[in-house]
Amino acid sequence: MGQADVSNLVASDSKTSEDPKVVKEYLVKKGDNLRRIAKLHHISVGTLKRWNKLSRNKIRPGMSLKVSPSAEQAPSKLSLNYVLGHFHPRDHPEFVKLRKPYSDGKNRYLRKEVADAFIQMAKAAKKDGIRLRVVSATRTYLEQKRLWTDKWVGRKIVGGKNFSKIANHLKRAESILRYSSMPGSSRHHWGTDLDLNRISGRYFREGKGLKVYRWMQANAHKFGFCQPYDRKSESRKFGYAEERWHWSHRPSTLSIMGFLNKHFRDAMISGFAGSKFASRLSIKKHYMLSISKHCL
Numbered sequence: 373m374g375q376a377d378v379s380n381l382v383a384s385d386s387k388t389s390e391d392p393k394v395v396k397e398y399l400v401k402k403g404d405n406l407r408r409i410a411k412l413h414h415i416s417v418g419t420l421k422r423w424n425k426l427s428r429n430k431i432r433p434g435m436s437l438k439v440s441p442s443a444e445q446a447p448s449k450l451s452l453n454y455v456l457g458h459f460h461p462r463d464h465p466e467f468v469k470l471r472k473p474y475s476d477g478k479n480r481y482l483r484k485e486v487a488d489a490f491i492q493m494a495k496a497a498k499k500d501g502i503r504l505r506v507v508s509a510t511r512t513y514l515e516q517k518r519l520w521t522d523k524w525v526g527r528k529i530v531g532g533k534n535f536s537k538i539a540n541h542l543k544r545a546e547s548i549l550r551y552s553s554m555p556g557s558s559r560h561h562w563g564t565d566l567d568l569n570r571i572s573g574r575y576f577r578e579g580k581g582l583k584v585y586r587w588m589q590a591n592a593h594k595f596g597f598c599q600p601y602d603r604k605s606e607s608r609k610f611g612y613a614e615e616r617w618h619w620s621h622r623p624s625t626l627s628i629m630g631f632l633n634k635h636f637r638d639a640m641i642s643g644f645a646g647s648k649f650a651s652r653l654s655i656k657k658h659y660m661l662s663i664s665k666h667c668l
């Protein structure tokens with residue numbers, strides 16, 4: 373499972389030079405310490421210790437340390453319940469709550485390695501005068517269902533539009549799908565994806581927000597992050613509209629995408645208004661897997 377499975381579905385130019393499946397090793401030199409090595413590879417000391425199963429901070433010259441994401445970083449047990457968001461991150465041993473100033477202080481959970489990577493990235497950004505803050509992270513199926521239903525029944529108005537006024541239910545579902553996933557099909561279920569600073573296209577198109585976006589474009593990949601919903605192109609013809617606020621921790625998502633490619637079917641999407649259109653709208657192919665080539 374993993375990249376090979378997913379790459380069958382996408383353009384062949386999707387390979388990048390930084391394949392996270394290749395485990396990079398670092399040979400410890402005299403005078404090295406964990407803090408220095410971690411900094412050099414844009415990871416935290418905690419992550420470095422976890423990848424190398426180190427219980428103490430002591431290292432010796434000549435030791436070989438894993439300094440890139442490896443298979444161990446992927447979720448240990450993948451299941452359909454996990455992919456569909458039928459669990460609570462609060463109770464999951466591989467998740468942590470992201471606190472201020474890295475989040476807005478609400479219940480923002482991410483997978484541990486994703487939170488680590490985000491904190492490293494936010495620290496680097498801060499040095500460049502850029503503030504990164506998570507305003508949405510892991511969402512359960514039920515949370516996504518609430519978001520979806522609020523739009524479906526017109527409790528939430530999006531850009532002045534009340535979707536409940538769209539009488540044709542297939543069209544209504546398609547309209548909501550411009551920005552919101554059907555419950556069970558959101559990358560936010562996985563703990564690998566987050567929304568940054570403000571969920572607003574306008575914010576990221578000008579001034580301060582544009583500066584943040586430019587910084588992310590230049591630097592996010594160094595920390596493993598990519599923008600899955602980039603501008604539509606030849607390699608991303610379908611799916612959600614561009615979302616400059618949504619970022620994904622690529623190394624943690626590859627095995628999940630491999631799993632869903634193999635085991636997930638549109639018919640598994642159910643339990644809410646409009647879910648019967650999941651197959652007709654090819655949710656898996658045209659939404660879940662229609663992402664930026666930089667995330668594959």
Ligand SMILES: [Zn+2]
Nearest residue numbers: 560566567618
């Ligand atoms: Zn998002």
